[in-house]
Amino acid sequence: MEERGSPDGDPARNLEQGPEGRETPIQVVLRVRPMSAVELRRGEQSVLRCSGARTLQVSPPGGGPDLAFRFGAVLDGARTQEDVFRASGVRQLGELALRGLSCTVFTFGQTGSGKTYTLTGPPPQGEGVPVPPSLAGIMQRTFTWLVDRVQHLGVPVTLQASYLEIYNEQVLDLLSLGSPRPLPVRWNKTRGFYVEQLRVVEFGSLEALMELLQIGLSRRRSSAHTLNQASSRSHALLTLYISRQTKPRPHQARNPQSQQMPPVDPGEHPVGGKLCFVDLAGSEKVAATGSRGELMLEANSINRSLLALGHCISLLLDPRRKQSHIPFRDSKLTKLLADSLGGRGVTLMVACVSPSAQCLPETLSTLRYASRAQRVTTRPQAPKSPAAEQPQRLETEILQLRAENRLLRSQLGQMDPKVSGVSGTRVAWAQRNLYGMLQEFMLENERLRKEKSQLQSSRDLARDEQRVLAQQVQELERRLLSACSLHQPRLGPVPPCPCVMVPAPSCHALPPLCSCPSCRLCPLCRAPLAHWACPWRELHLPRVFGPKAPDGMPLSARPPPCAPPCSPGSAKCPRERSHSGWTETRVLAEILTEEEVVPSAPPLPLGPPNTSPVLRGGAAVPKLARRLEALRDQIGSSLRRGRSQPPSSGSKASPGRGLPPC
């Protein structure tokens, strides 16, 4: 038979030994509830048997090997509430809390397994019907013991309580004065995780504490489902704060009655021991409980937080992981149990199970969970009061500072040239060098910045200049073409252009000069000027400029306009000129200088009497060509200047500077 569990045994005795400063495992007690009336009615089988005070035997139905689990104590269904209280060692836990330790008792198990019953007894059977004292749970029994113990201590002790629930991942104050609202969980170095603005109530009697418990229980969320008629839908944490008082508080001295339940400043947190009772909501399979809607949401939230708790417990088992990160922040529950599980607290877990065969899968899961939990250790330590902590903290700080001082001195010594053996000249050189390099880089950077901005302004100037020159070129080309057209042989009647902007029509090998209907027809071939790239343009040119093409190739050697296109780039194929190619002033200049232009066109009918000599043709044409050439040169040089040269101080001349006169 396989046996799992703790070799340590009796939780009460373990706790009595005084765990302070030692690695202390979480104490686990297992409680098996009796078969419920419903389970008995259904004739369900019991699969659990206690074999000895600390071993539980599981006999799976339908055969298979038995399993045995070993815990600090195993309590079967016949054990009373008082038995559970005694066997679990909660009293020892209370003693430790009185000594200033932070102690936690939590119940864990499937829904309907008896967690709430174990901690607080059964729910009242009706309004005003008190629960018999024999059925009171661990909490009421501990309260009675504690208040009695404190009264016999002989030193003043302040007792306070807070009670909260974690419902759907929200922390709600079960003792709030108004309706509870979600409270934030915060963390700081001294307190660890804590709930901000949680009401902490001071009490001076058992009745007052019982009243607080009843208030909380009545406010806590519960619902009915298939497996439990009063199923808790939240995790509930009731914490008792126990602090030994050094001097009476002023309000207590003035008004002894306020000792009953005086409100405590919510920001103030009691220093001293703590005893926390955690009633976890039960894990549940929604298929088994038949939870729908809100119940299902609650069940999901419960299961998620229990999963996070299980995950933390698993990680805490690994001693290497324990030193590193445990994801306590994954849920509110793990945050608030962080200290109990992995910190300085002392923890007791009461695992609750049902004996029914129907619940076996969940029971096995609880047993495994509990087995793991009892291998988790904490290192219990009482938090020191600030006053007691002060000298010790100062002493530690002084030691730390001394050590740091020594370390820094030794590091400084290593840097000292005399000690480290590095020659002083080299150190000085290195320092100077670094500093010098830094300075140089900064100067270089500054210089480059200036140069960049100069280049940018130079580029802008060049662009402006280029634009103006391009306009001038365009204007000159226009005039030139007008002048040329005066000398072209007559091909037929050229309709006068009604447009006043342009005195003569141009060849449609060039862009139309205006948008008037006449200008949109080529005056030479009468083709509409739908596009500037007229396929006949090369035939027009000799008519304008003579029998030779601009590039010097005899026109007779050129392919006819209707010839099939030759492959681009081939040697035989004359390069197709782009629009800009045709408007290049160099080409025009070549044409104009090589060919004798004979003015044969009729005079412009619409030209004004004082028309410029250019428009009258003849000698003006070479002059225009020269001017175009000069403009082109100027554009080229302005572009080159813009690309490569930083502007000189005198480069702010107007873009038209240096143009030959028209």
Ligand SMILES: Nc1ncnc2c1ncn2[C@@H]1O[C@H](COP(=O)(O)OP(=O)(O)OP(=O)(O)O)[C@@H](O)[C@H]1O
């Ligand atoms: N040891 C016991 N003896 C008699 N009745 C018990 C015992 N344990 C539990 N019960 C009964 O079983 C039912 C379920 O118990 P309880 O509400 O405590 O379960 P639970 O684990 O807290 O469930 P949940 O997680 O849903 O809140 C209750 O009616 C309770 O009175």
